Amino acid sequence: MSISQGGEAAATAGTARVRAVLAVKPRWGERAVLGSLVLCALLSVATTVAIVVALLEPTIAFFRHVSPIEFLTTTEWSPLFSDPEFGVLPLLSATLVLTAIALCVALPFGLGSAIYLSEYASPRTRGLVKPTLEVLAGIPTVVFGFFALTFLTPLLQDVWFLPGDPPGVFNALSAGLVMGVMIIPTVASLAEDAMAAVPHDMRAGSFALGATKLSTTVRVVVPAALSGIVAAFILGVSRAIGETMIVTIASGGTPNLSFDPAEAMQTMTAFIAAAGIGDQPTGSVGYQTIFAVGTTLFAITFLMNMLSVRIVRRYREVYE
Amino acid sequence: MSDLAGPNPAPEGLYAQPARAAEVLGRQRLRERAKNALFRGLLLFSLLLGVVALVVLLADVLDRGLGHVWQVVTSFPSGLPARAGAQSAIMGTIWLMALVALFTIPVGVGAAVYLEEYADRSRRWNRLIEVNIQNLAAVPSIVYGILGLGFLVRGFVGLGQTLLAGALTLSLLVLPTVIIASREALRSVPDSIRHGSLALGATPWQTTWRQVLPAAIPGIATGTILGLSRAIGEAAPLILLGALTFVTFNPEGLNSAFTALPIQIFNWISRPQDEFKLLAAGAILVLLVILLSMNAFAIWMRSRYQKRW
Numbered sequence: 225m226s227i228s229q230g231g232e233a234a235a236t237a238g239t240a241r242v243r244a245v246l247a248v249k250p251r252w253g254e255r256a257v258l259g260s261l262v263l264c265a266l267l268s269v270a271t272t273v274a275i276v277v278a279l280l281e282p283t284i285a286f287f288r289h290v291s292p293i294e295f296l297t298t299t300e301w302s303p304l305f306s307d308p309e310f311g312v313l314p315l316l317s318a319t320l321v322l323t324a325i326a327l328c329v330a331l332p333f334g335l336g337s338a339i340y341l342s343e344y345a346s347p348r349t350r351g352l353v354k355p356t357l358e359v360l361a362g363i364p365t366v367v368f369g370f371f372a373l374t375f376l377t378p379l380l381q382d383v384w385f386l387p388g389d390p391p392g393v394f395n396a397l398s399a400g401l402v403m404g405v406m407i408i409p410t411v412a413s414l415a416e417d418a419m420a421a422v423p424h425d426m427r428a429g430s431f432a433l434g435a436t437k438l439s440t441t442v443r444v445v446v447p448a449a450l451s452g453i454v455a456a457f458i459l460g461v462s463r464a465i466g467e468t469m470i471v472t473i474a475s476g477g478t479p480n481l482s483f484d485p486a487e488a489m490q491t492m493t494a495f496i497a498a499a500g501i502g503d504q505p506t507g508s509v510g511y512q513t514i515f516a517v518g519t520t521l522f523a524i525t526f527l528m529n530m531l532s533v534r535i536v537r538r539y540r541e542v543y544e
Numbered sequence: 545m546s547d548l549a550g551p552n553p554a555p556e557g558l559y560a561q562p563a564r565a566a567e568v569l570g571r572q573r574l575r576e577r578a579k580n581a582l583f584r585g586l587l588l589f590s591l592l593l594g595v596v597a598l599v600v601l602l603a604d605v606l607d608r609g610l611g612h613v614w615q616v617v618t619s620f621p622s623g624l625p626a627r628a629g630a631q632s633a634i635m636g637t638i639w640l641m642a643l644v645a646l647f648t649i650p651v652g653v654g655a656a657v658y659l660e661e662y663a664d665r666s667r668r669w670n671r672l673i674e675v676n677i678q679n680l681a682a683v684p685s686i687v688y689g690i691l692g693l694g695f696l697v698r699g700f701v702g703l704g705q706t707l708l709a710g711a712l713t714l715s716l717l718v719l720p721t722v723i724i725a726s727r728e729a730l731r732s733v734p735d736s737i738r739h740g741s742l743a744l745g746a747t748p749w750q751t752t753w754r755q756v757l758p759a760a761i762p763g764i765a766t767g768t769i770l771g772l773s774r775a776i777g778e779a780a781p782l783i784l785l786g787a788l789t790f791v792t793f794n795p796e797g798l799n800s801a802f803t804a805l806p807i808q809i810f811n812w813i814s815r816p817q818d819e820f821k822l823l824a825a826g827a828i829l830v831l832l833v834i835l836l837s838m839n840a841f842a843i844w845m846r847s848r849y850q851k852r853w
Contacts, residue, residue: 251747254749257749258749260654261657263654264650264651264658265654265655265673266673267651267655267719268655268677268680269673271691272676274695275683275687275690275691277695278690278691279687279694282694332590334590335590336589337590337591340584341591344587356594356598358839359839360595360598362774363832364776365779366810366813367605367809367828367832369810369813370809370813370821370825370828374813375601375604408593408594436579437584438576438583441583462684465684466685466686468780469806473813473814493686493780496686496784497686497783497784500693500784501783503786506698514784515690515694518686518690521684521687522683522684522687525682525683525684525687528682529678529682530679533675533678
């Protein structure tokens with residue numbers, strides 16, 4: 225018994241020594257670093273919360289003045305006039321028209337560029353064209369707006385051959401087309417990433433079965449990369465909806481419930497910018513409309529982004 | 545492969561007549577070739593549209609703006625087109641660039657290091673941060689302007705229409721871009737480097753600071769420069785903050801009133817006189833030179849320093 229007691233004592237002393245050697249001193253420096261890194265990451269969450277809070281408070285105040293039903297169903301928008309009307313539909317329809325025009329350019333041409341770069345281009349061509357598209361993606365939107373207003377619009381007026389009046393100085397068509405060109409690099413680069421992730425074996429298998437390059441691309445590569453391509457499209461849509469300067473400069477500042485692309489029309493973003501330039505006094509209804517329209521815009525783009533994240537996550541084909 | 549069989553299957557008994565079979569197959573192959581060439585042509589055309597648009601845009605701006613660059617750089621805003629310039633806007637843009645870099649690089653890289661090196665990705669909380677950053681990257685820039693207006697300029701923080709408020713707004717705008725680019729750069733550093741460092745007894749932070757970060761710097765710098773150049777070109781958020789267009793002095797400090805090049809360009813575009821449009825083209829050239837040299841530097845750095853592991 226005494227032996228075992230002694231042994232136990234020795235064992236305890238032993239573990240104590242081992243523990244002392246292994247004892248990890250709390251490394252306060254490491255913890256402080258980790259803490260500050262966490263703070264950096266949390267700033268992004270704080271930004272989102274701040275956006276929501278900053279948007280919601282004046283928006284709620286706005287909807288005390290104006291019923292949501294009036295906001296969403298009436299067709300006159302003149303909130304800054306002495307006899308204000310608050311029907312957001314003209315802004316929504318303009319956003320819809322401009323987005324549709326832009327997508328008619330951005331989706332086919334963006335996807336076409338992506339397919340060419342991923343499946344057809346030689347390394348030399350890729351090395352030349354990819355930086356060019358990156359530069360195109362980096363051109364500021366005021367510059368695109370300038371281009372639409374002072375180059376494309378006069379050009380369209382000169383060559384107009386369709387029925388109906390030629391486009392005016394401000395028109396949705398020119399702004400939408402230029403916006404489409406602006407979005408091409410976004411769609412192209414994301415769709416290309418998706419296609420590059422399709423393993424080479426799938427193409428080789430298709431060729432081995434005697435398929436041509438065309439059918440390999442259209443029936444094997446594109447379907448395999450579909451979730452990424454759809455996500456690229458959705459991001460393109462949300463960029464078109466949120467684009468501000470091109471539409472402010474080239475599409476004009478008159479709310480207009482029309483679907484004629486040759487006419488001037490004001491989108492949600494263009495209204496926000498115009499009201500911002502007007503420097504509305506804090507707390508006035510004019511000030512609150514900025515936030516009400518901003519909330520609508522944020523909600524739409526937020527939903528689209530969530531949809532895109534979800535599509536990628538759910539339908540992504542995972543290759544080893 | 546069904547394309548090869550073609551829309552018109554071989555007539556019965558065709559293969560008993562080798563000559564006709566060869567002829568039919570030859571015709572089908574020809575049709576296939578034509579379809580392939582057409583498809584390739586369409587793809588090439590869609591690729592060229594973007595390139596051509598860029599070339600036409602640059603040529604147009606060069607043509608109209610080149611003669612006005614000097615006046616734009618040396619003069620201050622004025623109601624008379626013959627005397628108007630954008631020096632205060634150029635200085636404002638340079639100030640903004642420096643401040644945005646100062647704010648976003650430490651915070652952006654810090655967040656990226658946390659997410660890549662420390663965070664346990666199976667935790668719900670960390671996944672939430674990730675999705676949140678992805679979402680923020682796609683929020684329209686004008687919404688950041690609204691945030692700046694309601695939170696930084698007037699509301700809670702109340703900085704007024706100052707350079708600091710503008711820089712903070714733009715920093716929030718590009719932060720997600722910087723974080724995403726830095727994470728990619730960190731991810732491309734192979735784990736063997738981390739394991740080697742840890743095995744030699746370095747702490748996690750020593751490993752990150754002395755091994756991982758230096759290896760990731762080229763990628764981080766490239767992403768950061770591209771993010772910054774996005775901030776410099778943005779007009780929408782600044783318009784909402786109420787950045788002034790008629791500032792006839794260069795910024796003197798953080799609390800100074802300011803204007804920036806995109807704002808000045810927008811202001812000149814929206815005036816009816818054609819002379820101001822030419823000045824706008826001149827200012828666009830200045831802005832593009834700043835941006836393109838930043839982009840070129842970033843692309844050069846990527847190809848020069850990026851290691852392949």
